[in-house]
Amino acid sequence: MRTISRWFQRNLLRIYALIAFTYLLIPVIYTIAFSFNNGGRSNLVWKSFTFDNWLNPCGAPQVCEALGNSIKIGFLATLFSTILGTMIAFAIGRHKFKGRSTTNLMIFLPMATPEIVLGASLLSLFLTLKVNPGFWPTVVAHVVFCISFVVVTVKARIASLDPRLEQAAMDLYANEFQTFRRVTLPLVAPGIAAAALLAFSLSFDDFIITNFNSGTMTTFPKFVYVSAARGIPPQANVIGSAMFIIALSIVILGQIVGRKRAVK
Amino acid sequence: MVKTGISRPGTPYLLLLPGVAFLFTFFLWPIANLAQTSTQTPIAGGDTGEYEQSLRWQNYIDAFLENKEQFGRSFLYAAIATLAALAIAYPLAYAIAFKAGKMKNVLLVLVVAPFFTSFLLRTIAWKQILGEQGFVVPVLRDLHIISPATTLTSSAFAVVAGMTYNFLPFMTLPIYASIDRIDPRTLEASGDLYANGITTFRKVTLPLSMPGVVAGTLLTFIPAAGDYVNAAILGSPQTKMIGNVIESRFFKVVDYPTAAALSFTLMAAILILVTVYIRKAGTEELV
Numbered sequence: 001m002r003t004i005s006r007w008f009q010r011n012l013l014r015i016y017a018l019i020a021f022t023y024l025l026i027p028v029i030y031t032i033a034f035s036f037n038n039g040g041r042s043n044l045v046w047k048s049f050t051f052d053n054w055l056n057p058c059g060a061p062q063v064c065e066a067l068g069n070s071i072k073i074g075f076l077a078t079l080f081s082t083i084l085g086t087m088i089a090f091a092i093g094r095h096k097f098k099g100r101s102t103t104n105l106m107i108f109l110p111m112a113t114p115e116i117v118l119g120a121s122l123l124s125l126f127l128t129l130k131v132n133p134g135f136w137p138t139v140v141a142h143v144v145f146c147i148s149f150v151v152v153t154v155k156a157r158i159a160s161l162d163p164r165l166e167q168a169a170m171d172l173y174a175n176e177f178q179t180f181r182r183v184t185l186p187l188v189a190p191g192i193a194a195a196a197l198l199a200f201s202l203s204f205d206d207f208i209i210t211n212f213n214s215g216t217m218t219t220f221p222k223f224v225y226v227s228a229a230r231g232i233p234p235q236a237n238v239i240g241s242a243m244f245i246i247a248l249s250i251v252i253l254g255q256i257v258g259r260k261r262a263v264k
Numbered sequence: 265m266v267k268t269g270i271s272r273p274g275t276p277y278l279l280l281l282p283g284v285a286f287l288f289t290f291f292l293w294p295i296a297n298l299a300q301t302s303t304q305t306p307i308a309g310g311d312t313g314e315y316e317q318s319l320r321w322q323n324y325i326d327a328f329l330e331n332k333e334q335f336g337r338s339f340l341y342a343a344i345a346t347l348a349a350l351a352i353a354y355p356l357a358y359a360i361a362f363k364a365g366k367m368k369n370v371l372l373v374l375v376v377a378p379f380f381t382s383f384l385l386r387t388i389a390w391k392q393i394l395g396e397q398g399f400v401v402p403v404l405r406d407l408h409i410i411s412p413a414t415t416l417t418s419s420a421f422a423v424v425a426g427m428t429y430n431f432l433p434f435m436t437l438p439i440y441a442s443i444d445r446i447d448p449r450t451l452e453a454s455g456d457l458y459a460n461g462i463t464t465f466r467k468v469t470l471p472l473s474m475p476g477v478v479a480g481t482l483l484t485f486i487p488a489a490g491d492y493v494n495a496a497i498l499g500s501p502q503t504k505m506i507g508n509v510i511e512s513r514f515f516k517v518v519d520y521p522t523a524a525a526l527s528f529t530l531m532a533a534i535l536i537l538v539t540v541y542i543r544k545a546g547t548e549e550l551v
Contacts, residue, residue: 017359020352021374024432027389028381034389045397084283095276103280110291112482112538114490116507117527120514121294124301124524144290147283205383207493208507212514224384228497232388240381247380251373 028244035237042231053234057242060233066223067239070204073135073219077142077203082196084143085150086188092151093158111148118145119212126213133215141213142206146199153198157191190258201247302524313518320521327525331509338506339533341420341495342488345427349435349484350477352428357440357476358469375436387426387497391417394498418500426494434483442476443469478545482538489534506530 034043038050041060058064092103110118122141126133165187169179207221214222224236303323304315328335360371378386392398394416404410416422446469454464492507499505506526513523 013355013359013363016355017363017371020356021371023352023429024375024378026393027386027429028378030389030393031381031385044392084286087279088283091276091279095279097276103284106284106287106292110287112486112535113295113531114486114507114534116490116492116510117295117298117531118291120510120523120527121298122290123514124520125290125294125297127520128297128301140290143286147287151283201379205379207384208491211511221382221384224382224388225493228384228388228391232385236385240385243382244377244380248373248377251376255369255373 031237032241032244035234035241037234037237039234041233043234043237044231053238057235057238060235062218063220063223063233063235063239066218066220069135069217070220073139073142073210074200074203076139077146078196078200080139081143081146081150081199082192085147085195085199086154086192088147089151089154089158093155107148107151110145111152115145115206115208116212119209122209123212133213134217135214137213137215138210138217138219141209142203145206145209146202149198149202150195153195154188154191157188157194161187193254197250204243298524298527301520302528304521313520315521323521323525324529327522328529330522331506331526334504334506334509335529335533337503338489338530341424341427341503341505342485342491345424345431345488346435346481346485348424348428349432350481353432353435353439353480354473354477357436357443360440361443361446372437372440375433375440379433383430384493384497387430387494390422390426390429391497394422417498418503420499420503422498423495423503423505426498427488427491430491430494431484431488434487435480438479438483439473439476442473442479446472474545478542482541486534486538490530 034046035053036049036051037043037046038048038052039045040047053059088103088107091097092100092107119141122137122144123133126137131137161184166179166183169183170176174182205221207225210219210222211225218226220236220239224232227233227236300317301315303317303319303321305318305320305323307314307316310316356375360368360375364371394400396415396417401410401416404416405412410416450468450472451464454468459467490507492505492511495503495505495508510523510526510530513519513526
C-alpha cells in the first residue's frame with residue numbers, strides 16, 4: 001500500500017500530464033477515426049470501416065473547392081505577412097529610432113483586438129469603399145492578423161543571436177551587405193520559417209475574420225461551419241486528418257534537420 | 265542594441281514603411297471607420313442598410329443596455345475558461361519543462377498538434393462526443409452521475425469547456441517558455457537555503473514564470489471574450505455571447521451602427537482590462 005502511494009506521489013505530475021494530453025487529443029483522434037467511417041452524408045454515428053472517403057476526398061460537393069480557396073489564401077497571406085513582418089522585426093530588433101515604442105504598440109494592438117472586431121471593422125471599411133467582400137479582401141484581412149505574429153516570432157529569433165558572429169564577419173572584411181546575406185539572414189532563417197508556418201496555420205484555420213470578409217466565397221472552415229447543422233461529410237474529416245498528418249510531418253522533419261545541424 | 269548589419273540612419277524607416285503603411289490602411293483606418301459608423305442613424309425613408317452620420321452617442325448606451333446580459337456572459341465565460349485553462353496548462357507546462365527529459369520536443373509538438381486539425385472540426389467533434397449519440401452521455405447516465413433528462417451540449421458548461429479546450433495551447437506554450445528558461449541552479453539554491461518543495465515553488469518558480477502566465481492568460485482571455493463559434497456550436501440561445509450579437513447584427517439585421525458600437529465597447533473593455541492587468545502583473549515583456 002505504501003509503495004503504491006509513494007509511486008503515485010512521485011508520478012503525480014506525469015499522470016496529470018497524461019490526462020491533459022488525452023484531453024487535448026481526444027477530438028483529434030475522433031476526427032481521424034470518423035474519416036474512416038462509412039457514415040454517409042452526416043457522419044454522426046459509427047457504422048463501418050471504409051477507405052472510400054480517403055480514396056475520394058472530393059466526394060462531397062464543394063469540399064475541395066473550399067479547400068483550394070483556403071490553400072490559395074493561406075499561401076498569399078503567408079507570403080505577404082512574412083515579408084512585411086520580417087522587415088518590421090529587423091527594424092525593431094536591430095535599430096534604435098524615433099517612434100520605436102509607437103511601432104511596438106502598433107504591432108501589439110491587432111493581437112489585443114478580438115477577431116470579431118477586426119473582421120467587422122474591415123468589412124465596414126470595404127462596404128464604405130464599395131469593395132465587394134471575396135477573395136482579395138480575405139487575403140488582406142489575413143495579412144493584418146498574421147503580421148503581428150510574424151514580427152513577434154522573428155524578433156525573438158533576432159534577439160537570441162550572438163552579435164559577436166556579425167562582428168566577426170565584419171572583422172574579416174565582409175561589408176554590411178555581405179554580413180547580412182551570409183551571416184545574419186541564415187541565422188534568422190529558422191525564425192522566419194517558423195513564422196511562415198505559424199502564419200499559414202493561422203490563416204488556414206481562421207473562421208471569424210474570414211466569415212466577415214469573404215462574401216459568398218467558401219473556405220474550408222466556412223464549409224465545416226455551414227455543414228455543421230446537417231452533419232459534416234466524412235470528406236471534411238479526411239481533409240482535417242490529412243492536414244494534421246502533413247503538418248506533423250513538417251514539424252518532425254524540421255526537428256530532425258535541426259538536430260542534425262546541431263550535431264555538425 | 266548592437267550596431268551590426270546594414271545601418272544607415274534611414275534604414276529602419278525604410279524597413280518599417282511597407283508594413284506600417286499596410287497596418288495603417290487595413291487596421292487603423294477600419295477601426296476609425298468603425299468608430300464613425302457607430303454613431304450613425306438610419307436614413308429616413310432609406311433602404312435597410314443605409315445609414316447617415318448624425319453623431320448619435322446614445323447608440324452606445326442603447327446597444328449596451330440592450331445586450332448587457334450577453335456582455336456579462338462573455339466576460340464571465342472568458343474568465344472561467346481562462347482560469348480553467350491556467351489550472352490545466354500550468355502543471356502540464358511544468359511537467360514538460362522539468363520532467364520530460366528527452367521527450368520534451370515531442371511533447372511540445374503534441375501540445376500544438378491539435379491546431380493542425382481545423383479548430384471547427386475539433387469543436388464539432390466535442391459536440392458529437394458530448395452529444396446524445398456520443399459515448400459519454402450514456403455512460404454517465406448508467407452510472408447515475410447525470411439524470412436522464414440532463415444533456416451535456418447546449419449548455420453554458422459545454423461553451424466554457426469548448427473555449428477552455430480551444431485556447432489551451434495558447435496558455436500552455438508561453439508558460440512552458442518561461443518555466444523552461446528558469447535556471448535549475450536557482451531551485452537548488454532555494455533548497456540549499458532550507459526551503460521545502462512548496463516554498464521553492466511559491467517563492468522561486470512561480471514568480472519567475474509570471475511573464476508566461478500573464479502572456480498565456482491574455483492570449484486566452486482576449487479571443488475567448490470575443491468568441492462566438494463555441495457558443496454557436498456548443499451553446500443554446502440562453503448562452504449567447506456578445507460575439508453572437510455582433511455577428512447577427514451585422515449579417516441578419518444589417519444594423520451596422522449597433523454592431524459597430526458593440527464592437528467598440530467590447531474592444532475598449534478588453535483594452536482597459538488588459539492594461540490594468542499588465543500594470544498589476546508588472547510585466548512589460550509583452551510589447
